[in-house]
Amino acid sequence: MAKTIDFSNFHTDLMRTIDGDGAIIQDRVMFGAERLGSDFTLLLTRDRAPLVRMSVKDAWRPAGDNFDPKAALEVKTRFASFKEADIDLEFKYSDIKEAYQTYLGWLKTPGLSLNDVNKNPFELFFLGYILAKHFEFLRLNTAFKGVYNAAGSGAGSLADGFIAKFATGRGVGGDIAASHVFTAAAITASNAYAQVNGVADLVAATDQKLLNENLNVYTSRTVYDKYRQNRRTLFPNHVGPADRPTTLDDYSNMTFVNEPGLAGKDTIVITPKQNLLFVCNEDINMFSINIVKQIKSWQLTVRVSLDFDYATPDWIYLNDKV
CATH class of the missing domain: 3.30.2320 (hypothetical protein PF0899 fold)
Incomplete structure (x- = not known):
């Protein structure tokens, strides 16, 4: 069950940072990435953690007096590596008003005045809608077709998708x-x-x-x-x-x-x-939400650490x- 983040205790004149509580982001990741969780295997692990496949070899032989040792285990290892990704958003008060007056506003914020929503617009914009949509972009544009581009924008530039990983894997020196x-x-x-x-x-x-x-x-x-x-x-x-x-x-x-x-x-x-993994970094220090109240807008940035990879x-x- 997705949890609601309560911003009601934020002092509107100060920057507030939610940091070091990875569970908050991970709940949102799971909420926004339900399809990722259903289509791929979700793995929470640390950067450079091994994705290990162990294969036990058959060492049986008829009984005898000779000691004839056989290799009993084969281990193949890939390492999880993560790319950091940002979502930078600015909610202008004019945008908040427009959304508040739409069907989305009535659906998300019944009983709240526009002034109430201006003070805390994140339930209207962020929790159930924007982050979910961003993980939909991740699913469609990154999972298979993504090509990492540090200077790029859009979900397709966040990380190498499976196609790029397969191309590397079947290339010279690949696995x-x-x-x-x-x-x-x-x-x-x-x-x-x-x-x-x-x-x-x-x-x-x-x-x-x-x-x-x-x-x-x-x-x-x-x-x-x-x-x-x-x-x-x-x-x-x-x-x-x-x-x-x-x-x-x-x-x-x-x-x-x-x-x-x-x-x-x-x-x-x-x-x-x-065998197809959506990998999230379990290091909670790699997850953060930063929120700043400006004169005529709210600014919000989300940072996560994730990747797609195959296990073996x-x-x-x-x-x-x-």
Whole structure:
């Protein structure tokens, strides 16, 4: 349940800083990022903390007198790293008045006068609306397509998204094996079925045990619709125009996910949902809200520390259209 931040004890002539209480921001993060929490695995951890995958190797052998030690554990590690992000806002009294007089104002602040709202406009503007929208931008513009740009603006410049991370991972010296990358063609309604199955076949060829796990097949809606069209052409006696498959025909453990962050891309990614992480820094000193009352406005800045990353390259399978 999202909590309400109470600003009623703020002295209106002074700057007030809410700092060192990360729970406040984390509650807001969770409130504004409900879709992030449902689409990806949320991880609260420290900067440079290891994202560890441990694989136990089979060391059994028939009993005998000889001591023949085997490596019993393989550890692969990626490190969480964070980018700091700011939201800088200014609420002019004219803006507050305009919002107060709209449907939003009646919905959010029933029974309060305009003067009351001017003294404490943050419930009207901030708690349930602006921060939620900013995390919606984060979901659509950063999760997959983001490219970090320290001098940039907008959610797409905050951090590298999964596409950039995958490109690095499959590059020279990267941690995604070449056997996990399918050589793709531009996806059309004539080849989409084979292109999607081509990535899925890599899973079967390299890690049979993953066929026992629930895997997501992340594509844009356009790629998915081309897959449907191609499927109708290939199996006209069995598939109709209203047929919308949720899993791959040949792999019942692989479920389609229409990913809004892949809009306009031919990228296909197959991985467990728990392998795609939305990472927040658990260090509460990295979270802050600063609020200043100016003569004719309120100024507010929010700073958070976050990133998107994959936990293990062993569970990433994709085409090379990134």
